[in-house]
Amino acid sequence: MNRRAVIRTLAAVTALSLTGGLAACGSDDDSGASAADSSSAIIQVGSVYEPQNLDNTAGGGQGVTEALNGNVYEGLFTLTDTGAVEPLLAKDQKVSDDGLTYTFTLQPNVKFHSGAALTSKDVKASVERVTAENSKSARKSNLAVIKSIDTPDDATVVFTLSSRSISFVYNLSYIWISNAAATDLTTTADGTGPYKFGEWKRGSTLSLTKFDGYWGTAAKNAGVVFHYFTDATALNNALLTNAVDIVTSEQSPDALAQFSGNASYKVNDGKGTTKLLLAFNDKVAPFDKVAVRQAVSQAIDDKKLLTSIWGEYGTEIGSMVPPTDPWYEDLTSVNAYNVENAKKLLTDAGFPNGFTFSLDTPSYDPHPTAATFIKSELAKVGITVNINTITADEWYTKVYQKRDFAATLQEHVNDRDVVWYGNPDFYWGYNNTQVTDLVNKAEQATTTDEQTSLLKQANKIIAEEAASDWLYLYPQIVVASSKLTGYPVNGLNAQFFAYGIVKS
Amino acid sequence: MIRYLLRRTAILLVSLSAAAVVLFVLLRLLPGDPANALLPVGATAEQIEAARRELGTDAPLLSQFFSWLGDVVTFDLGKSLVSTLPVGDEIAARLPVTVPLTLAAFTLAVLIAVPVGVLAAARADRWYGPVINAVAQLGIAVPAFWVGLLLITVFALNLQVLPAGGFPPGGWSDPGAAIEALVLPVVTVALVMSASLIRYVRSATLDVLGADYLRTARALGASSSQAMWRHGLRNAAVPVIAVLAMELATTFLGAVVVESVFALPGLGGMLVRGISQHDYPVIQGIMLVSTATVLVVGFLGDLAQRLVDPRLLHRSTS
Known part of the structure; x- marks a missing residue:
């Protein structure tokens, strides 16, 4: 599996949660402001995430989300760059009092790129593609609550749920509405978005062109070409030589100096959702003891680790919840760096002389660096770390499937994934009935305020019990030519909406 | 025959x-x-x-x-487990990058290595003979990606005369852009390849220079360059062809690093991705194509050797 694919996939399963703002759609684009010449520009985008194929229900991966989500395909709802859920193809919605029936009316006059009109049948077929037996969609399990889908007329879809699910609408923002009549969606595409799919040269480029028959506000540029790189230096060189206008996600902090001091470029420090975790096996000694986990958390200087890897970028984080989640709270003071206290906790837990454990470390950056750092930090409190380097594929089999590990390092990419701590069957085996209860109740909540408050409580408990050690939050750095405006900076869940980009 | x-x-x-x-x-x-x-x-x-x-x-x-x-x-290499797309199609789509890169780099390497190698041998007594030898030795030790980065820094970032990487979306339908995209990668591979070739050519030439027939040719009145042209080169070519065939085969997949540095959609990158994803059909497909290429090139190399030196033919058939 590719670098981040493992966790990207499993963290994506998350999302037992909804957002606030279903209120009014706040995207009032000021049209007419952009000059005629800028609207004919093609935006050249550089990325390291090439799609595997073009179908997000057939393992297309993170790259296909980046290139097509919101650009070529649209959902009933959209997750904006700031993390709000807003209606898109759904013009309006009605929810029954018991929260079990959702009735959506579709936007009128929506056409697929192939020319067919969007109907409720397409919506039904698209959702069923995700829930199908052979679907590889990460969202599949979230949609298990759907009991039936009815299409009383062409413009109306009715979902009946088996139980209340406050994150249902949020989950719908991940479902692409594709033409039910389309036969091949792995090498071509047929959506309703502002761009139609152009051409995909594997290993090289993927192009999109503006769709003239778009139902909504037209794209502000004439098209987008995604250029794919496997080498970060090659990607940066492309930006330096103007072969690309923007880099969706800068992976190497060392390269930033050449852009940050240069007026031709803008370095955007957006809000990421990727967390680097030292995940304990909470079911197995010695990490089944809360005090031991707290001791390890307190013995590691997260700030120093973050600085050594990302310099001035990135954020310290005290729990699984990133700042873009509605239930974020600053918990960095919980189990903060305190070597003396860590020693005391270890003594109290019965390990005055420390212990030895094996740390399963994925072989790609930044895990090996972090592992070496953790090893030296824990040596100071008498704990010996044996670093066991494994590939992403081995990680999936050994850690994720077989749970055969003491502790591991892993990046967890998605937003709203704190809910995994409510699932005792998840790979880290955290089992606290109170947390499970809170997470389940949050999903059944009737208001987002209630959901937020319940998840805050759950989050506080896992932070105090050091269910894992959350080392830091990755920065989300978009570097662009200063000629560019209107691009997304947060890259939430790997999305990259290109339609607002203007090149002057 | x-x-x-x-x-x-x-x-x-x-x-x-x-x-x-x-x-x-x-x-x-x-x-x-x-x-x-x-x-x-x-x-x-x-x-x-x-x-x-x-x-x-x-x-x-x-x-x-x-x-x-x-x-x-039946030429069906199967479908990728990860992408579910046919492997053969992707290999076919990447050959227009890998094949020209390999052949052009190979040709350039030979054009550099043969004259330089012969010169290094023929003028081993002058100051530049050993210098060439030492530079070639150094060249073998230098990794290809470093040469690539150096060329990018000079020609793409500073002089801005060539692209830093990538291949035009239109491929060879835009020949100018395609050739431009391949110049630096070709030079990179060729420089690294020629370093080792120079040493082979030099030692093969040195062997020939000491041979009796060359001395005889000189004794019969041929100048040293005449003797070399008429009798030496052909003999020196025999071991060099064997090495050339091997080098050509290695470059076919060995350009992985260079492909990555220059962001080229070639076979090497596809293989690396296939391996990291455990994608059997992809690995099998590429390895099969490249193994076949290596064997065929070896076959052609053997034929070429026998054409150059018919004595080998008699030796192998007798």
Whole structure:
């Protein structure tokens, strides 16, 4: 599996949660402001995430989300760059009092790129593609609550749920509405978005062109070409030589100096959702003891680790919840760096002389660096770390499937994934009935305020019990030519909406 | 000659089949399960079984092998486990980058290595003979990616005369852009390749220079360059051709690093991705194509050697 694919996939399963703002759609684009010449520009985008194929229900991966989500395909709802859920193809919605029936009316006059009109049948077929037996969609399990889908007329879809699910609408923002009549969606595409799919040269480029028959506000540029790189230096060189206008996600902090001091470029420090975790096996000694986990958390200087890897970028984080989640709270003071206290906790837990454990470390950056750092930090409190380097594929089999590990390092990419701590069957085996209860109740909540408050409580408990050690939050750095405006900076869940980009 | 050709072709076919078996078995010995690639997270045991059935990895090894071989013979390299797209198509799409890169780099390397190598040998007594030798030695030690980065820094970032990487979306339909994109990668591969070639050419030439027939030619009145042209080069070419064939084959896949540095959509990058994703059909497909290429190039190299030096032909058929 590719670098981040493992966790990207499993963290994506998350999302037992909804957002606030279903209120009014706040995207009032000021049209007419952009000059005629800028609207004919093609935006050249550089990325390291090439799609595997073009179908997000057939393992297309993170790259296909980046290139097509919101650009070529649209959902009933959209997750904006700031993390709000807003209606898109759904013009309006009605929810029954018991929260079990959702009735959506579709936007009128929506056409697929192939020319067919969007109907409720397409919506039904698209959702069923995700829930199908052979679907590889990460969202599949979230949609298990759907009991039936009815299409009383062409413009109306009715979902009946088996139980209340406050994150249902949020989950719908991940479902692409594709033409039910389309036969091949792995090498071509047929959506309703502002761009139609152009051409995909594997290993090289993927192009999109503006769709003239778009139902909504037209794209502000004439098209987008995604250029794919496997080498970060090659990607940066492309930006330096103007072969690309923007880099969706800068992976190497060392390269930033050449852009940050240069007026031709803008370095955007957006809000990421990727967390680097030292995940304990909470079911197995010695990490089944809360005090031991707290001791390890307190013995590691997260700030120093973050600085050594990302310099001035990135954020310290005290729990699984990133700042873009509605239930974020600053918990960095919980189990903060305190070597003396860590020693005391270890003594109290019965390990005055420390212990030895094996740390399963994925072989790609930044895990090996972090592992070496953790090893030296824990040596100071008498704990010996044996670093066991494994590939992403081995990680999936050994850690994720077989749970055969003491502790591991892993990046967890998605937003709203704190809910995994409510699932005792998840790979880290955290089992606290109170947390499970809170997470389940949050999903059944009737208001987002209630959901937020319940998840805050759950989050506080896992932070105090050091269910894992959350080392830091990755920065989300978009570097662009200063000629560019209107691009997304947060890259939430790997999305990259290109339609607002203007090149002057 | 015909007898030799027949025999050599038979050897080629046997080697190809043996390579297919080795390739198939080796891949199955790798740890990990390709079914992982097919499954959503949290897959049930039934889903895993279904995935294995879909892949055919639940069948006995022998029947897996024959069904694969049957497909290969009909030029069907199967579908990628990860992307579900046909492997053959992707290989075909990447050959227009890899083949020109390999051939151009190879040609350039020969154009550099032969004159320089001969010069280094013929003028071993002058100051520049040993200098060439030392530079070539150094060249062998320098990694290709470093040469690539250096060329990018000079020609793309500073002088801005050539692109830093990438291949035009239109491919060869825009020949100018395609050639521009390949210049620096070709030079990179050629420089690194020529470093080792120079040393082979030099030592082959030195052997020839000390040979009796050359001394005889000189004694009969030929100048040293005449003797070298008429008698020396052809003899020196024999061992060099063997090395050339090997170098050509290595470059075919060995350009992985260079492809990555220059962001070229070639076969090397596809292979690396296939390996990291446990994508058997992709690895098998590329390895099969490249093994076949290596064997065919070796075959052609042998033929070329025999054309250059007919004595070999008699030796091998007698």
